[in-house]
Amino acid sequence: MVASISARKSVAAAVSYFKHMAEDEYYTGQGEAEADGEWDGRGAERLALEGPVSKADFEAALNGHDPRTSTRLTQIGKSHAPGWDMTFSAPKSVSVMWALSSPAERVRIEAAHRQAVRAATTHLEDHHAFTRRGKGGAIREPVAGLTIARFHHHTSRDLDPQLHTHAFIFNLAPRRDGSWGSLVSRNLYKAQKDAGAIYRAHLANGLERDGHAVERHGTSFRLAAIPRDIERAFSKRRQAIESAADTYGYRTAKGMELAALRTRQAKRPRERAVLFQAWQAEARTLGFDLTRARQQQAQIGARTRHGPMPGHEARTQSPARALPSVQQMISAIAQASRTSSSMQGLRISLRQRPGERDTEHER
Template sequence: MVASISARKSVGAAVSYFKHMAQDEYYTGKGEAEAEADGEWDGRGAERLALEGPVSKADFEAALNGIDPKTGERLTQIGKSHAPGWDMTFSAPKSVSVMWALSPPADRKTIEGAHRQAVHAATNHLEDHHALTRRGKGGAIREPVAGLTIARFHHHTSRDLDPQLHTHAFIFNTAPRRDGTWGSLVSRDLYRAQKEAGAHYRQHLANTLEREGHAVERYGTSFRLRAIPRDIERAFSKRRQAIEQAAETYGYRTPKGMELAALRTRQAKRPKERAALFQAWQAEARTLGFDLARARQQQAHTGAQTQHVPTRTHQAPTRSPARILPSAQQLISAIAMASRASSGMQSVRFNLRQKAEGRDQDREH
């Protein structure tokens, strides 16, 4: 699922969430301009509070409690029966994350910028069309908000250290009304708009990447980048493979069951040095016999990549045959070569167990 939403049921839980988001990115090091994991403010509600740039713990906690972080003025009452906010997570299609991981730094920056713009477009759509605030006794009166207060946290990997661009957009349960007062949000409307927000995110991201010269294959409300074969997507989806294996083992079939499978397979985070991760991903692609530059050149040569393609088709993408994976000895050799290339690189585990073609793997973080 590209867009998911979950409530933080208490201020204490939301403060712990902030620490997790701001300090616990899956890799360490900020040598490149796009390596930001400390969050940023967004939304017209944040603008009204003069909140911009990085998200500090003090400002985040004040907003959770319904207090203006700048003036200390109380904006709303956050009762025990009201969640202080919701985490809406937007995750890029796996082919986009793999393209980002295997591309040169300048192209990575462009892809990540497109992802962030798409997240902003989706939350702006929520702000304009699906966000209602309450007023009156028992919150009986509902009206459109004048804006949302959002803290965005950008992450880049799954727990299994595969590339996975995703953004956590924390929506505070404190929103400005059009008369200048503030009130709490109607959560039901946010949940109802989840799928629409995800579709809006994907459409914006696909359009932007297409303008940047990427060949896009659309199906339904989703898409993938044609330059990344499906078996390569699958190889870089170890988190999803682990969830599917757990679901098969324990007989989970329902959405709730899949959540339990995700919890059963959830590993402790293992921070890695950023440069080592990119080297590991590129070494894994070479081991699989995949060269991104060659793939894009072949597409351009055969005319597969064009500037304009139909905006939507109604057929699911065709399935690709599974690749034959290299032997264990070949993997060991590839890891050794990657390790010699970077003295700071830690041991990297390549779990390349692969099934036949599957769906886009979006929720891995």
């Protein structure tokens, strides 16, 4: 699902959520976590919240307080959720493109993703954010802004590339007269599909402007240079969920949630450089070369515009082959790095011998 929303039902649950969100799935070589997130929304601006999100500021806003002055802005009672997590996930082809691209290209892809998330949350802020006032909350009115903490993550629980952003929307919003109130949650849930479509449209347009060939399908899209069999190979989390659903006979949306819980593994932080090495090694094992694929897409585009180019034929996709898990690849890379002072020129054999089994999902 490209955009999903779920409530944090208590302040304690939301504080636990913050600790989880602030730890990205990969780390720098010095063992330090990536950026802890960033403030967004006109509500955050009114509270002078900008830059990285600290635990103290996050917890103060959860409790309905101004983080700067400790003034109570609104009452967060037991019957009110302190906030909602709206998650925006890039299509798998975008995440794979990001993982296999050069560092400079990765920066541009991630920037397009973040700008698309901002466009979607701004749309929520402008059109779907309402508060109540008066006796029994009888009066409903649009808010003057939202208070949002965004956390940018990059991997799935199975250590595949997965660009996604958690936008935590606090139940704390300014009214146009300067007072503060809680949000009407129903409007946020109803806007989920709309927000996802806006995110996808902005992301597709941004990537297309940057030179990527985009295939659109209704309100969805994919990057043409990433074949579907490669997408599937980098979707181990999805495959695990689908396998569990088949095993237990789950068919409904609720059933798929149960399948996701049954297959959920603890997050396993890894160093950034080792993850990129593993993803690129996996692509080589699949026989996929991104530079060649993008060149072929450029040729296809030229033929579409100007007619066939002599001597060029469309690429035929090869079937997906059995692969070792990302965890096994990371272990191979780590072993090689211990026997060499440099990763430069590293060559690793990752092909499985006949009879070997991938036990990633058996542990």
